[in-house]
Every structure is written in structure tokens, then in C-alpha cells.
Amino acid sequence: MWPIYVFTAELLVVTLFIITDIFLPMRRISEVRVIIVGAGASGIAAATSLVEHGIDNIMILEAENRTGGRINTVPFGNGVVELGCQWVHGEEGNAVFSMASQYGLLMDSVINYDIEKMVFIGSSGNIVNRKTTEELYGILREISNSSKTDLVNYTGSLGEYFSHKYKQKLEGHPLSNSSLARAFLDWVHKGSNIEDAADSWYETSGHGQVEYQVCKGKQTWAWKSGYSTVLDLLKKRIPDPSNELPVESKTNFKAEVNKIRWNNLSGENKNKVAVECSDGSVHVADHVILTLSLGVLKKRGDFMFQPALPAQKLNAIKGLCIGNVDKILLKYPYRWWPDNFTVFSVLKTNETAACIGEKCWVHDIHVFEVVDNQPHVLSAWLSGSAARHMEQLPEEQLMQETIEFIREFMGKAFNVTVPSPEELLRSSWSSNPHFHGSYSFRCMETERLNVSAAQLAEPVINNNGISVLLFAGEATHSSYYSTVHGAIESGWREAKRLTEFYKMEMPCCSGAWCCQDWCLPLQGWDAVCGRLEPTWSEAWYGAPLSA
Known part of the structure; x- marks a missing residue:
């Protein structure tokens, strides 16, 4: 039982409970064996695994009003679109592919970055010569393909590596000093920032690229019914809904965590963790699995925990990086772009033409892509400061500036009248306080501080030697960071850590x-x-x- 004390001072009656040496106002108290903070892919993976293996006295605290985290499948147009995670990347060793492929839930995406399906448009609205396009694109692909070997012992940034190699490859080439060659390098720079969620590839670690492990096989598998399907797979709702694991009923939505007290709790709460939420509720557990995004840990890690996290953990949080990638989705009344292309990019071939004021953000859009199962929808991808600026624009302004850009370049290039979109939707991962970013990457700060995902994943142990705080999420995966399959594996890893702990403690x-x-x-x-x-x-x- 919780010790309850009532103090009366004239007109004031305050009900308090003792959880440390500090008195805290009590609104609601619940006690479970395991609390999981976050109902994204890693949180759901951890929860379902624990339930399957006998630990079902659990609770999930989710700050949003939905499950999925950075998986966010939403209705749009005549179907659904992804505001977050888009594709299943690879096959061999990919847990998501293994689960989904056996039930035929995936399909070939129309997007595969085949040069034959791509169009590059210059600053004047002209389509860039295809032979030149293929030649420059091929050079940059060669550099990318050789980078895994070259970067093993490299100490500079990814941007330094690519720029140097590109200059070497173009020595003596007719285009070596051309604005088109520089525009292509700028385009690859933007693409790298989308891939890594970085503001600039000059802050991305070159050596850090070696840590990421690509699962062999097709890299752009699309979902037939949306990425949120993977959550149904984890919950065992697929293939038989009657076998669904009782995870949803254990989830508290809009439960934003304010404080986690994890050491020196007294009395009956010895060795326990208390989690306080913004609504005043307090939840107590033997263990807490934290699946918070790295962005949230960076913003709130210094004051969310009491006592403070160990120095090594805080150093890992500081040294690993997370950035922002956003999408703008536009639904048109009909398909006005050519049927034989799927990716459209505008190159900055006119280096003297300056954008005007705040509208510069739109020139940093990397690509416009067609969308699987949505024949009348285009998706614009952008990252970094441009994405953060876009998130803050009023929707009417966002619509207008995007339309003007598309008409100026794509409309002219294809000699068509571009209609106004019927619907617009955008993501806002940076400004959402429950994420503060899209996914993690290895930056130059990672190298300077000599930190790793393994350090972020290391459990925090209380004074009695018990692992009370466990960490999961894509940023804690050493080789599959930034992916859903990495997030899921990390959730399974922490669930297994607890099952093995209880196996050892039960002779x-x-x-x-x-x-x-x-x-x-x-x-x-x-x-x-x-x-x-x-x-x-x-x-x-x-x-x-x-x-």
C-alpha cells in the first residue's frame, strides 16, 4: 500500500504521497511491472514481445492520440499516404520484410530512382539534356558505391569526401567547371540530407556511414494498405484478428511524461521507478522502457530524469544527432505530369538567379515524386532549415508558394497548365514536441565525442544494481538506425533483456x-x-x- 498523509491547515487540505524524500501532489497512482514510454514501432514491439512471453502487467504511455510514432499513415485523396516512414528498405535481415512478405502485404514501389524515370529541370524551366544527366548521375553513383570502402578510416565529413571525389572524377571533363555539374552535386547534397536527416552533409560523419548496414534486396518496398499495417503484424492482428495481443487496452494516450524518478525511492517503492505525466498522474513500475525519440531526449533529457542520467548516457545523447525531413503532399483533380516519369527535380543551374526573401525555402525541395496507389498525388521532400521553415508557414501561404514553384518550373518544362491542388497535407516532425525530428544519423559531433548507439542503448542501473531504465528506438540500433526494422529490433532487444533478467532471478x-x-x-x-x-x-x- 502507498503511505498516504493528510495535512490540514485552516482552509487547505493537501493529500500527498511519499515517493522519494520529496512530497509530491497525488492525482492518480497505478503500479505495473513494466512501463513503456512511447507507442511507436519500438514501443509496440517491446510490449507485444513482453506479453507473448508472460509479462503482461505492463502499461504504455503515449503522448500522441494514436499509436505508430513516426509511422503515420493518414487518409488522403482516394486512399492513404505516409506522413512519416515510407518504404521497407531491403529484404535480407529486415524484420519488417520478413513479417510482411509472408502475407503478401508489400508491393513494388513506383519509386526506385531509376534514371530513366527521372526528369531534371534547369533554372530556366528547361529539361536538362538526358545524355548529360545520365553521365553526371553515373559519376555520382560511382562515388556512392565506392564510399563504403573509402570511408572506413576516413576522418572528415561526408560532404568533404563527396566534393573531393567529384572534383577528381571531373578533372579534364568538359563539364568540370560548369554550373550544371555544380547543380548536380548540390542535388546529391540535398538527397544525402534527406537520407541522413541532416541540415548539411558537412555535418554528417563520413566514417559514420560505414556503421549503417543495408539489408540486401529491393530498397523501396511499398505497403498495399499503409505502413501502419506493421503495427497490426506486431500485435498479431494479422493474419487472424482473434489472436490480437491485448496491447491497445494497456495504452494510455495523451500521456505526456514530465518526470521520471528512478533512484533512491524509499519504503515499499525501493527499486521502483515513478513516472509523472503532465495530467498529474503518477505511474510506478519495476522497469521503464524508454522509446522516446533522440530529439526528445536532447530537448528534455537534462531535466526529465531525477536524479540526472549518468554522464555517459548524457554524452551519448549529446553526441548522436537527429535532423528533420518533411513531406508536402498535393492532391490534384487529375494527373497533369507525364506518365512515364516518377521523380521530378529542379536543379539550380543559374547560380546568379537569387530567390526572393522567405520564398527561398521552396528552392530547397529535393524532389517531387508520384505516390504509390495515389495516381493524382505528388509528394515533395525537403529537409533541414527549409523543412523547419515550411512547418511554420500558414497553410494558405504554403499552398501558394508551392503552386507558384511547380508552375514556374514543371509547368514550363512540360508545357502544361498546372491546376490548383484540391488538397494539401504536410508533416511537421521538427515542431512536434513529441518528436523534435525525424530520425537519427552519425554526425561529426559523434566522432568528436566518441559516442555510439550502444552507449545510448545501455540500461541505467540503480544503486542496488537493477536495470530500471531501458532504452529502445531507432537511434539505439548500431547498424539499422533511422529505420523501422531497427526500431522494432530495439524493442525486441529490451523485451528480451527483461525476460532474461527474470529468468536469472527465478531459480x-x-x-x-x-x-x-x-x-x-x-x-x-x-x-x-x-x-x-x-x-x-x-x-x-x-x-x-x-x-
């Missing part, structure tokens, strides 16, 4: 498994001594456990 006796008093109550166990659920042991250890 066998007389052919059965006994729970230590402080471990109770654990769902799936007899109150005193009981056998381990077969599904738990078979899933993690290959066979039922025995004495």
Missing part, C-alpha cells in the same frame, strides 16, 4: 520455478511457485526450461 526448485518475493507479482506465475509458460521458454531459449 528452480524441485523441478519447478520459484519466484523471489520481491519479484512478485509476475503475470503467468503461481503466487508462490509455478512452472514457466512454455511459450516464453520456447521462444527465447528454443525449448521448455527444466530444473
Whole structure:
């Protein structure tokens, strides 16, 4: 039971509870074995794995009013679009592909960055010569393909590497000093910033690129019914809805976490963690799995935890980087662009032409792409400061400036009258306080501070040697960072960490498994001594456990 104290001072009655040496106002208190902060891919992966393996006394605290996190499939036009994660990247070793492909949930995306499907438009609205396009594009692809080997011991930025190699490749070439060659390098720079979520590839670590592991196979698998389908796969709603794991009912929405007290709790709360939410509620658990984005940890990590996180953890949060990538989706009454192209880019071939005032942001759009299953929709991709500026624009201004840009370049290039869009939708990952960015990358600061994803993933241990704070999310994955499959694997990793912890803390006796008093109550166990659920042991250890 929680110790409750009532103090009366004339007209004021204050109800308080003791959780540390500090008195805190109590609104609601609940107690579970595991709290998971965040209902994104990693949070849902952790929750479903724990439930499957017998630990179902859990709670998910989600600040948004939906599950998915940076997976955000929303209705638009005649179907759905993705405001966040777009494609399944690769096949071999990709947990998402493994789950989805067996049920036929994926399809070939119309986007594959085949040069034959791409159009480059110059600053004057002319389509750039295709032979020249293919030649410059080929040179840049060669540099990209050789980078994994070249960057192993490289100490500079990705931008320094690419710029130097590009200059070398173009020595003696007729286009070596041309504005078109520089415009192509600028285009690849923007593409790199989309891929890494960086403001500039001069802040992206060259060596850090080697850490990322590409899953072999097609890199742009699209979902037939939206990326949120992966959440149904994790919950076992697919293939049979009757087998859905009870995760949704354990989720508290609009539960924004303000404070996490993780050490030196007193009395019956010894070795526990208290999580306080903005609505005044307090939730207590033996362990907390944090799946917060790196952006939130950077913004709030210094004051969210009491006591402060260990120095190594704070250093990892500081050294790993996260940036912003956004989309603008435009739904037209009909398809006015050529059927045989899927990607459209405007190159800054006129270096003397300056954009006017705040409208410069639109010139930093990397590409306009067609959208799978949406024949009348175009999607614009942009990152960095341009994306942050775009997020703050009034919708009417955003619509007008985007329309003007498209008409000025694409309309002229294809000699068509571009209609006004019927609908517009945009993402806002940077300005959303529950994300503060899109996904993580390895920056030059990562190298300077010599930090790693493994340090971010390391559990925080209390004074009694118990791992009370566990960390998951794409930024904690050493090789699949920035991806959904990396996020899911990290959730599974932390769930496994807890199941193995309870396996070690529950020694066998007389052919059965006994729970230590402080471990109770654990769902799936007899109150005193009981056998381990077969599904738990078979899933993690290959066979039922025995004495």
C-alpha cells in the first residue's frame, strides 16, 4: 500500500504521497511491472514481445492520440499516404520484410530512382539534356558505391569526401567547371540530407556511414494498405484478428511524461521507478522502457530524469544527432505530369538567379515524386532549415508558394497548365514536441565525442544494481538506425533483456520455478511457485526450461 498523509491547515487540505524524500501532489497512482514510454514501432514491439512471453502487467504511455510514432499513415485523396516512414528498405535481415512478405502485404514501389524515370529541370524551366544527366548521375553513383570502402578510416565529413571525389572524377571533363555539374552535386547534397536527416552533409560523419548496414534486396518496398499495417503484424492482428495481443487496452494516450524518478525511492517503492505525466498522474513500475525519440531526449533529457542520467548516457545523447525531413503532399483533380516519369527535380543551374526573401525555402525541395496507389498525388521532400521553415508557414501561404514553384518550373518544362491542388497535407516532425525530428544519423559531433548507439542503448542501473531504465528506438540500433526494422529490433532487444533478467532471478526448485518475493507479482506465475509458460521458454531459449 502507498503511505498516504493528510495535512490540514485552516482552509487547505493537501493529500500527498511519499515517493522519494520529496512530497509530491497525488492525482492518480497505478503500479505495473513494466512501463513503456512511447507507442511507436519500438514501443509496440517491446510490449507485444513482453506479453507473448508472460509479462503482461505492463502499461504504455503515449503522448500522441494514436499509436505508430513516426509511422503515420493518414487518409488522403482516394486512399492513404505516409506522413512519416515510407518504404521497407531491403529484404535480407529486415524484420519488417520478413513479417510482411509472408502475407503478401508489400508491393513494388513506383519509386526506385531509376534514371530513366527521372526528369531534371534547369533554372530556366528547361529539361536538362538526358545524355548529360545520365553521365553526371553515373559519376555520382560511382562515388556512392565506392564510399563504403573509402570511408572506413576516413576522418572528415561526408560532404568533404563527396566534393573531393567529384572534383577528381571531373578533372579534364568538359563539364568540370560548369554550373550544371555544380547543380548536380548540390542535388546529391540535398538527397544525402534527406537520407541522413541532416541540415548539411558537412555535418554528417563520413566514417559514420560505414556503421549503417543495408539489408540486401529491393530498397523501396511499398505497403498495399499503409505502413501502419506493421503495427497490426506486431500485435498479431494479422493474419487472424482473434489472436490480437491485448496491447491497445494497456495504452494510455495523451500521456505526456514530465518526470521520471528512478533512484533512491524509499519504503515499499525501493527499486521502483515513478513516472509523472503532465495530467498529474503518477505511474510506478519495476522497469521503464524508454522509446522516446533522440530529439526528445536532447530537448528534455537534462531535466526529465531525477536524479540526472549518468554522464555517459548524457554524452551519448549529446553526441548522436537527429535532423528533420518533411513531406508536402498535393492532391490534384487529375494527373497533369507525364506518365512515364516518377521523380521530378529542379536543379539550380543559374547560380546568379537569387530567390526572393522567405520564398527561398521552396528552392530547397529535393524532389517531387508520384505516390504509390495515389495516381493524382505528388509528394515533395525537403529537409533541414527549409523543412523547419515550411512547418511554420500558414497553410494558405504554403499552398501558394508551392503552386507558384511547380508552375514556374514543371509547368514550363512540360508545357502544361498546372491546376490548383484540391488538397494539401504536410508533416511537421521538427515542431512536434513529441518528436523534435525525424530520425537519427552519425554526425561529426559523434566522432568528436566518441559516442555510439550502444552507449545510448545501455540500461541505467540503480544503486542496488537493477536495470530500471531501458532504452529502445531507432537511434539505439548500431547498424539499422533511422529505420523501422531497427526500431522494432530495439524493442525486441529490451523485451528480451527483461525476460532474461527474470529468468536469472527465478531459480528452480524441485523441478519447478520459484519466484523471489520481491519479484512478485509476475503475470503467468503461481503466487508462490509455478512452472514457466512454455511459450516464453520456447521462444527465447528454443525449448521448455527444466530444473
